[in-house]
Amino acid sequence: MKITAIRLTRLSLPLDPPFNAAWDPAPRIAFPATLVEVETDTGLVGVGSGDTMDGFAAYEHLFLGTDPLQILNQVRRIETINFHGGRYWPLEAALWDILGQVAGLPVSVLFGGARDRLPAYASSGELKSPEARADSALAARERGFKAVKIRIARHRLFDGIAAVRATREAVGPDFDIMVDLNQMWRMSGDIEAALPLAQVQRIAGELNDLGVLWLEEPLPQADVVGAKRVRAATGIQIAGGEMVRSMAELSALIEADAFDIYQPDVVLAVGLYRARQVAESANLRHRLFTPHTWSNGLGLLANLHVAAGVDAGPYLEFPYDPPGWTPERRDFFMEPLDIDANGDLRVPHVPGLGAQIDWDAVRRYTV
Numbered sequence: 001m002k003i004t005a006i007r008l009t010r011l012s013l014p015l016d017p018p019f020n021a022a023w024d025p026a027p028r029i030a031f032p033a034t035l036v037e038v039e040t041d042t043g044l045v046g047v048g049s050g051d052t053m054d055g056f057a058a059y060e061h062l063f064l065g066t067d068p069l070q071i072l073n074q075v076r077r078i079e080t081i082n083f084h085g086g087r088y089w090p091l092e093a094a095l096w097d098i099l100g101q102v103a104g105l106p107v108s109v110l111f112g113g114a115r116d117r118l119p120a121y122a123s124s125g126e127l128k129s130p131e132a133r134a135d136s137a138l139a140a141r142e143r144g145f146k147a148v149k150i151r152i153a154r155h156r157l158f159d160g161i162a163a164v165r166a167t168r169e170a171v172g173p174d175f176d177i178m179v180d181l182n183q184m185w186r187m188s189g190d191i192e193a194a195l196p197l198a199q200v201q202r203i204a205g206e207l208n209d210l211g212v213l214w215l216e217e218p219l220p221q222a223d224v225v226g227a228k229r230v231r232a233a234t235g236i237q238i239a240g241g242e243m244v245r246s247m248a249e250l251s252a253l254i255e256a257d258a259f260d261i262y263q264p265d266v267v268l269a270v271g272l273y274r275a276r277q278v279a280e281s282a283n284l285r286h287r288l289f290t291p292h293t294w295s296n297g298l299g300l301l302a303n304l305h306v307a308a309g310v311d312a313g314p315y316l317e318f319p320y321d322p323p324g325w326t327p328e329r330r331d332f333f334m335e336p337l338d339i340d341a342n343g344d345l346r347v348p349h350v351p352g353l354g355a356q357i358d359w360d361a362v363r364r365y366t367v
């Protein structure tokens, strides 16, 4: 089998009202996405999305004419480009979509087939008042979610902790709350210093007292010693690694026992194949893997397949923060993914990734 064409379609969904992400000083007025379609000489088409694929035209020729089924070679090929340019993991997702179609199996089965669904947590992204954040957690619980994640902005720590406290008071003790400080990577151009270790330790102590299940990315990636000190001093679990750029870096973090939970996004960090290796390395050391999923519905779907296949847990991230971020906005170019009444996100029971692309929406939002 040979790859005969790779099509990239740039999409942009205007956001009205805008989305005020906790990790981004500028409100988002549009949500971009890149849809990757890979065509083969046998007429199969695979789709993927996630990272932007910026600059891919310079490397497209390295893939045309190659065999999509030689997946390890394709992963290595993408890794050689990662050194010089972008991270083209949405292309790998599209290749797995083809592999699944050839095998007649959901991609999750090719990754281990451990589960056909995973419990999802409502992952919030906007800064809201403590009252509004507590109300949103109650509404999420009402909808079936068993857990929520709250993002705290580094310039509004007091408000953030107040939001976690208000949420805990509203939901009671039997509902999981996670907190993300987003200190491990930055939006381009954001050169402000990370939070000092002593301050992070104080925050971690307060959050631990509020029964927070995990504290995500409290420190820069290099500060493995700091992460260990925070864990030892407070007992809180630490999660991280969502955007780590190479498998070598992730392996070093696991070797150093940097975190309790490893979160590489399969379409942003190190790809699908390598994410399975991360999951296995983490599990061998009695640590957890559950990927970051914050791109769009197709990126979430690729993460769902890998996560279900390798038995990730305890929850899968489900980006959800209405009215700013709904499944309809997040998945604007496809049939939106949603949880069932139990709070689980189910793997589609069809060969490949099982995305139902809305081609009218693709045409409407192409830029």
Ligand SMILES: [Mg+2]
Pocket (backbone or CB within 6 Å): 180, 182, 216, 217, 242, 292
């Ligand atoms: Mg995060």
